[in-house]
Amino acid sequence: MTRMYDSNPPPTAPMRPRASRERLVAIVSEDCTGCQTCVDICLVDCIEPTPTAAKSQPPAPVHIREDECIGCFLCAKVCEELEAKAIHLVPVERLGSDRGTGRCTAEPSSATPLS
Numbered sequence: 535m536t537r538m539y540d541s542n543p544p545p546t547a548p549m550r551p552r553a554s555r556e557r558l559v560a561i562v563s564e565d566c567t568g569c570q571t572c573v574d575i576c577l578v579d580c581i582e583p584t585p586t587a588a589k590s591q592p593p594a595p596v597h598i599r600e601d602e603c604i605g606c607f608l609c610a611k612v613c614e615e616l617e618a619k620a621i622h623l624v625p626v627e628r629l630g631s632d633r634g635t636g637r638c639t640a641e642p643s644s645a646t647p648l649s
């Protein structure tokens with residue numbers, strides 16, 4: 535049996551450039567209680583607890599290695615469920631000189647809070 539496309543290849547859709555999406559990364563605000571719940575949630579293990587100088591001190595905010603973050607939102611959801619809402623997703627381009635610090639000092643209007 536001869537198929538319709540044996541002699542003529544099927545038409546293909548024209549290649550379209552993929553819409554470029556901003557890469558979002560997680561950053562931690564000062565609202566972090568240091569509970570460390572998000573540390574084990576991260577799929578790529580890029581959230582680190584920050585050691586405190588003394589046991590008598592309150593837990594320090596966690597640190598996110600944003601270069602490894604895949605922007606999956608999981609940590610932000612967990613943090614939101616804990617009512618801390620300390621994790622925000624921002625476009626990596628907005629980090630500027632803050633890259634590597636786990637913080638973002640960009641103008642609030644240019645950052646993208648999760649909620």
Ligand code: SF4
Pocket residue numbers: 562565566567568569570571572573595596612613616618619620621
């Ligand atoms: S879950 Fe939220 S409050 Fe707890 S350590 Fe993570 S960022 Fe901080």
Ligand code: SF4
Pocket residue numbers: 559560575576577578579580581598602603604605606607608609610
């Ligand atoms: S957004 Fe995902 S990959 Fe990034 S720190 Fe949170 S859990 Fe980890």
